[in-house]
Amino acid sequence: MTSRVPPHPDRADITLQGVLEALVDPVRRSIVAQLHLATDPISCGHFDIPVARSTATHHFNVLREAGLIRQHYAGTSRMNTLRRDDIDELLPGLLDACARDHQAQTPA
Amino acid sequence: MTSRVPPHPDRADITLQGVLEALVDPVRRSIVAQLHLATDPISCGHFDIPVARSTATHHFNVLREAGLIRQHYAGTSRMNTLRRDDIDELLPGLLDACARDHQAQTPA
DNA sequence: ACAGAAGTTTGATAACCTTCGACATTCGAC
DNA sequence: GTCGAATGTCGAAGGTTATCAAACTTCTGT
Numbered sequence: 001m002t003s004r005v006p007p008h009p010d011r012a013d014i015t016l017q018g019v020l021e022a023l024v025d026p027v028r029r030s031i032v033a034q035l036h037l038a039t040d041p042i043s044c045g046h047f048d049i050p051v052a053r054s055t056a057t058h059h060f061n062v063l064r065e066a067g068l069i070r071q072h073y074a075g076t077s078r079m080n081t082l083r084r085d086d087i088d089e090l091l092p093g094l095l096d097a098c099a100r101d102h103q104a105q106t107p108a
Numbered sequence: 109m110t111s112r113v114p115p116h117p118d119r120a121d122i123t124l125q126g127v128l129e130a131l132v133d134p135v136r137r138s139i140v141a142q143l144h145l146a147t148d149p150i151s152c153g154h155f156d157i158p159v160a161r162s163t164a165t166h167h168f169n170v171l172r173e174a175g176l177i178r179q180h181y182a183g184t185s186r187m188n189t190l191r192r193d194d195i196d197e198l199l200p201g202l203l204d205a206c207a208r209d210h211q212a213q214t215p216a
Numbered sequence: 217a218c219a220g221a222a223g224t225t226t227g228a229t230a231a232c233c234t235t236c237g238a239c240a241t242t243c244g245a246c
Numbered sequence: 247g248t249c250g251a252a253t254g255t256c257g258a259a260g261g262t263t264a265t266c267a268a269a270c271t272t273c274t275g276t
Binding site for chain 2: 015017020023024090092098
Binding site for chain 1: 250251252253254255256
């Protein structure tokens with residue numbers, strides 16, 4: 001089966017506290033920024049982040065449990081997409097701010 | 109002299125990282141929400157927060173150093189105002205989101 | 217000058233979070 | 247079924263932060 005589906009919170013269960021806790025970490029904010037700047041889903045292993053794989057797993061779990069990303073399996077890869085609508089409803093402007101900040105800190 | 113003025117960061121030195129670190133704490137977010145919902149400056153002692161005075165001092169320092177509030181003395185009281193313009197420039201929608209969340213969690 | 221009000225400073229403590237390496241798991245291809 | 251690639255799980259180590267009580271400072275009234 002290609003559908004070990006990890007638990008995602010409903011939109012109504014996404015809290016500002018959870019979102020802020022998730023985004024206060026630079027690594028997680030970078031992940032969100034990369035997703036926001038991309039158009040297609042990205043697998044966990046294809047992000048540009050400076051941490052070990054086990055640490056990356058932790059960060060993706062935090063993002064999913066906070067309601068920021070949606071995850072589904074494609075083979076052994078775990079694909080990630082942003083929950084744009086849900087995030088925008090909670091705090092419009094957040095994704096753009098993260099992306100802008102990310103680009104400002106990422107030398108061309 | 110009624111002007112011991114604590115150091116405030118310039119607008120250009122306000123970072124998304126610092127702002128998020130400041131607002132991830134529920135007590136500090138509550139302070140910001142109360143300021144956003146008010147029209148006039150509020151002294152440190154007049155906020156509705158569940159912590160000891162020494163802890164409150166710490167939280168106000170964090171908020172000021174992050175660039176979220178401006179502080180000035182009036183007698184023995186330390187008055188606080190929101191740096192609305194600076195915050196809006198960095199992350200429009202943030203203050204409203206904090207205030208909305210605060211009101212949702214504060215039973216009438 | 218004194219007393220009280222409003223904050224601040226100073227440790228100390230406890231909780232939390234990120235990070236890693238090592239080992240286990242799962243899926244697709246062959 | 248075996249192998250390799252992509253993740254997940256599991257402690258342990260390290261650093262950071264919130265919290266408080268107690269003692270100190272500063273300012274306003276009287």
